[in-house]
Amino acid sequence: MKCLQEQALYTRNNETETLIVGLYVDDLIVTGTSVEGIKEFKQQRMEEFEMIDLGLLMYYLGIEVDQKKDCIMLKQSTYAKKLLQQFKMVECNSTKYPMEEKLQLGKDAEGNLVNYTEYRRVIGSLRYLTHIRPNLSNVVGIMNRYMEKPTMMHHQAIKHILCYVKGTNSYGLKYQRGRGPEELAVFTDSDLARDIDDRKNTAGMAFYLNENLISWQSQK
Structure with missing residues (x-):
């Protein structure tokens, strides 16, 4: 069916x-x-x-699958390394945070424009990483808003995300075999109208089955 x-x-x-x-x-x-x-x-x-x-499944559409007796690990380490090579960020300094904590991005009408074709290529590549990297969903979604007229400010924020990808390249999703009763837990949060252009919220949700993350969303 x-x-x-x-x-x-x-x-x-x-x-x-x-x-x-x-x-x-x-x-x-x-x-x-x-x-x-x-x-x-x-x-x-x-x-x-x-x-x-x-x-046994080991690699599929850029996703690495490591199957063990009691758990399955999903990663995109190889894809992330190719992404860094493609955009000449292999030698960048890694960081543990995807975006500066107090950074507030907007449309930046007076900023110096950058190549929007290249900017969109980076966004598209990063969006593929969000398939198993929920920690990238929010920041990639934010940067996606400025594809029409990206400026140097947005370009710097994108480079910061790539530095974060390098520093967290071993991250992935771990799914453990269930041993007890199934329990579904949902977590939600909102940035409370942080968008400086239209004052709209960005909300996030994460769904866990026992300790396994099974679904997530970050949406304006």
Whole structure:
């Protein structure tokens, strides 16, 4: 059955097991509640199509997957290193903070303009990192507001984010195997009309299933 919320996701359920298949072009990610059910599905597909079973997932669309007995780690270290090389920031000084604490950005109508094409390329690359780097969601969202007329002030803030990417390149998401009852926790926050152009809020949300971060959002 095709998932209504995610067009590239398919599920199959019966009384005893669930099978989940993620599809991207001609690549499949298969998981589920039964190892035998997964093996049976793969065997059926291999009999019908010319396919190769690559075993446990290790790397997919720039995301590194480290599967251990009790947990799974997701990282984008290799992608982040290529990003730093692409924008000539490999030798930059790393930082532990994605943006200066008291920095207030605006449209900066009188500032010196920078190359907006290059600025948009950096934003697009950083946005891909937010797939498993929720700590970048807020700052990348802020910088995304100034793609039309970026100035040196915005350019410096972007470079600061890249320095943060270098300093936190080992960061990722860790999903631990559940041992007890499932507990869903939600955390929310708002910057209370900090946008100096229109005084609108930026709100953030994080959803945890036990200790595992499963969904997040940062939205103006």
